[in-house]
Amino acid sequence: MKLMIRKDQLNDAIQQVSKASSARPAIPILGGIKFDVDHQGVTLTASDTDISIQSFIPVENGEFVVARIDKPGSVVLPAKFFVEIVKKLPSDELEIEVKDNHQTMIRSGSTDIQMIGLDPEEFPVLPTIEEKDTISVPGDLLKMMIRQTVFATSTSEQTPILTGTLWNLVEGQLKFVATDRHRLASRTANVETEADYRFSNVVIAGKTLNELSRLIPDDNSHVNIFVADNQVLFKIGHVLFYSRILDGTYPDTSKIIPQQFKTELVLNTKKLTDSIDRAYLMSREEKTNIVRLMTQEDGTIEVSSSSAELGRVTEQLEVKEMNGEPLRIAFNSKYVLDALKVIDSEFLFIGFNGAMSPIIFKPTDHSHSLHLILPYRTTG
Amino acid sequence: MKLMIRKDQLNDAIQQVSKASSARPAIPILGGIKFDVDHQGVTLTASDTDISIQSFIPVENGEFVVARIDKPGSVVLPAKFFVEIVKKLPSDELEIEVKDNHQTMIRSGSTDIQMIGLDPEEFPVLPTIEEKDTISVPGDLLKMMIRQTVFATSTSEQTPILTGTLWNLVEGQLKFVATDRHRLASRTANVETEADYRFSNVVIAGKTLNELSRLIPDDNSHVNIFVADNQVLFKIGHVLFYSRILDGTYPDTSKIIPQQFKTELVLNTKKLTDSIDRAYLMSREEKTNIVRLMTQEDGTIEVSSSSAELGRVTEQLEVKEMNGEPLRIAFNSKYVLDALKVIDSEFLFIGFNGAMSPIIFKPTDHSHSLHLILPYRTTG
Structure with missing residues (x-):
């Protein structure tokens, strides 16, 4: 040579x-x-x-x-x-x-x-993947879909399947789901493919998806994806990226997502993010990251947190819409911030079913994203 | 309040x-x-x-x-x-x-x-420092003097005095010296002060000087320095920075600096830096960072390093001037790179007294900086 x-x-x-x-x-x-x-x-x-x-x-x-x-x-x-x-x-x-x-x-x-x-x-021989059925996704969209879900994958090797993101393709709709049992993030998108091409239970490690993301250039080029039995191939221009599919069956998460809510809020995404971020700074001192949200009689909400050593942060927030029962709820502010930071919509919807039930966050601009976070079960 | x-x-x-x-x-x-x-x-x-x-x-x-x-x-x-x-x-x-x-x-x-x-x-009471004698140094110059010496301070707490930089003031000339016993860096500058004001054995922790550096703004403002028995005060506009002076007597390093050389080279600083940097990459694999320098009969020098697992890098370098005896010497390339990176002169002088004696690096544009590095005593 x-x-x-x-x-x-x-x-x-x-x-x-x-x-x-x-x-x-x-x-x-x-x-x-x-x-x-x-x-x-x-x-x-x-x-x-x-x-x-x-x-x-x-x-x-x-x-x-x-x-x-x-x-x-x-x-x-x-x-x-x-x-x-x-x-x-x-x-x-x-x-x-x-x-x-x-x-x-x-x-x-x-x-x-x-x-x-x-x-x-x-040197290891690369897997042979038959390039028959394919889906084609704009690089920008694929990066966005990864960013909007991968943070919710588990970092614990105790349940290896949850360290990955679940991919399903049905009727031209690609869906990503990630959960670490405390929260869940999902994202869907319509992609170019043959109408009858479908797959399910394709689980790709979060770490791998982050690497893939870095390889996708910031232009309008498409990524072609080929799924085989235990491997996925991504074609990005002159670059081929092969990833193993994680072994095991991803849990069915469809049943835990509530469709109706006892309390519903619509808020400005940035204002809520900034408020929770300030409360998070105080809650972080207590390691638990507990922040409380409470509806007020004057139609606003109060976001607060406290630390025995530092004191207390209280935030008053206007809402665009509020329906249903009054509410007091506590949650891990780090999880909520992770979700809020990837919601690409000026306003967002939050749905509650009391202090003990999952909280749902959705953008109001489109219906492609959903975030679920379990509340803290605190007393008082 | x-x-x-x-x-x-x-x-x-x-x-x-x-x-x-x-x-x-x-x-x-x-x-x-x-x-x-x-x-x-x-x-x-x-x-x-x-x-x-x-x-x-x-x-x-x-x-x-x-x-x-x-x-x-x-x-x-x-x-x-x-x-x-x-x-x-x-x-x-x-x-x-x-x-x-x-x-x-x-x-x-x-x-x-x-x-x-x-x-x-x-809250701790700040030291009282009589603002009598002072030296005034342009902020840019002080930052440069710190950067050109602080890397040579020791990181070992075994000899605490060597974790600091020694400051002396004699006849309006401020001198910084730092050494970790393997290498030494010194920098002098003429500063504004009373002609008869002098001090010696003022040793300030390297860590502290790095913090001080970050506080000095990138403009032409001056820093005023006041030295007391065990404290130094730096006045930087509205900011006062107090530092403890390290306890102990700094070793006398003046005698270890040779004044005459058996082999002398003048080289382009950037080209030498790049060559040693490439050789360093290979030498790093062996942990020792050993790089060899050898004068050649054709008037060039060869810089080389090798690793049992990776192979060998050989660099041929032109010199501007070469005088004296032929030479083969080995050194810690990391130490040499640290010194080369702060030499602010297009060409530099290197003086040797055989393979076992300290190597001296000096800029050719001015006589304010000097770097000494002990060679490796290798066989062959």
Whole structure:
């Protein structure tokens, strides 16, 4: 294997795939980036056991030559060092040459690097996914859907299935659900796909979705998604992102979402967020993050929290609409803030069924998002 | 105590002083900010036992009214919560009122905060420093002098005196020296003071100097420095910064600095930095950070490092001047990079006295900085 390649393009591709290389690999090969060079271009691959990322650098990029291939071949180079050295090389291009025993020479300006490469035959083989049925989602929308749900996944490995987000596709509607048993976030969107294509119980780790999100560029490009038995493939331009599907059956959450409410509020999202944020600062001192919400006789609501050591915060808030019974309720303000921060609507609806029942938060601008939070069962 | 005050001005002053309040105070009062209110303005003070910071907010700021004092008085409020809540208050101004038992009411918009204040009588008394002799240093220069030396202070508490930077003043020349026994950094500057004013063995903790640096604004204002027996006072506009002087006698480092060299090099600072930085990336894998420098017969130098697992980096570097004996030397590349990054000169001089003797780095543009680094005593 021997080639000349532009530093910037190689660096971009390395940054994309390196997220899938293990920082502390169980075996050295998993801490590497695989290079596959042919006359079309250079394919970089990195893989831990959960995710694999592949990026292709074509030899020509429309107007200019990106790489000149002298000899096709493959090698695996240790990712951590390689990722850092490439961006610091003195010249705009570099030469990579693999000699006997995977020994690799990298030359750039007056810098000579000799790297101990690893055998590409030992590198994990990527899953084969039949590219039959697909769904196509605008990158921006997919990032938004991830951001609006992933925070509600569980961080506890006790119930591994809850560390993921549940994906379902029915009648062209893609739905994400995440819950850690204390709160739930869901988001739906209509996506481009064959009318009869459907899947259910596809659960993808929250950590993986955050990595995926970072790979999606801020333009209008679409992401193509292919779902297989235990793997999902995301195609983002020249980048392929493979993720394992979590084992197990996701719990049925549809029954816990109330459809009717004893008390209903419509409020300004930003004003409520700011109020709860101030109350949160005080509640945080008590570790419990308990904030109380109380309807007032004058048609406003009071948000409050207190700490034995610090004192008390009391907020008076106007509401746009209030219907139903008077209410006193307590909740974990951190959970409520997490939900409020991703509600993309000037006003929001909150529905209650008394102090002991789940609270529902929904935007008023659209019906694609829903957040459920269990209240604290406090006395008094 | 009762006043109205603009949020922005209060917030700026709180941000300045809060660096001196303890995050985990031994006694609660040290985690507080003291308010002293009179008809001239509001004085805020925070103090751990090592540093104290005081900031004064005058009632009028040239064109506009900053505070309206209804009733002078004092109180101590818990810093951590107060620092965060003030910037999040809904209105541009806030009312602070202290009632019985130091209970403090803060009102802003429709937010009501009741804080448990502490007794201002229990707050530490600031040192009294006679403002007789002073030195005046441009803020930018002082920040530069700190940055060019503080990295060489020791982080080990085994020899506490070396965790500080030594300050001497002789004949209008202020000199900073820092060393951790492996390397030394020194910086001098001519400052405004009385011709016969001098001091020696003033040692200020590196951590404290970093805090001081952050308080110095990026304008052309001067910092006035007053040195007392065991305290130094820095006056930065409306801000007073008090620091303890470390106990003990700083070692005499003047004798370890060679005046003559067997090998002398003059090189481009940036090119050398970049080369050593690349070699450092490889050397870091071996934990020792060992990089080798070798003069070549063709008048260039070679910088190299190697790792048993990764391979080898070799850099060829042109020099502007080379005099004296051929040389092979090994050093801790992290220490050399720390020094190179603060050398503010396009070219630098490096002086050697063989592979076992201290290496001296100096800018060629001026004679105010000097860095010494001990080599590694390696075989071969």
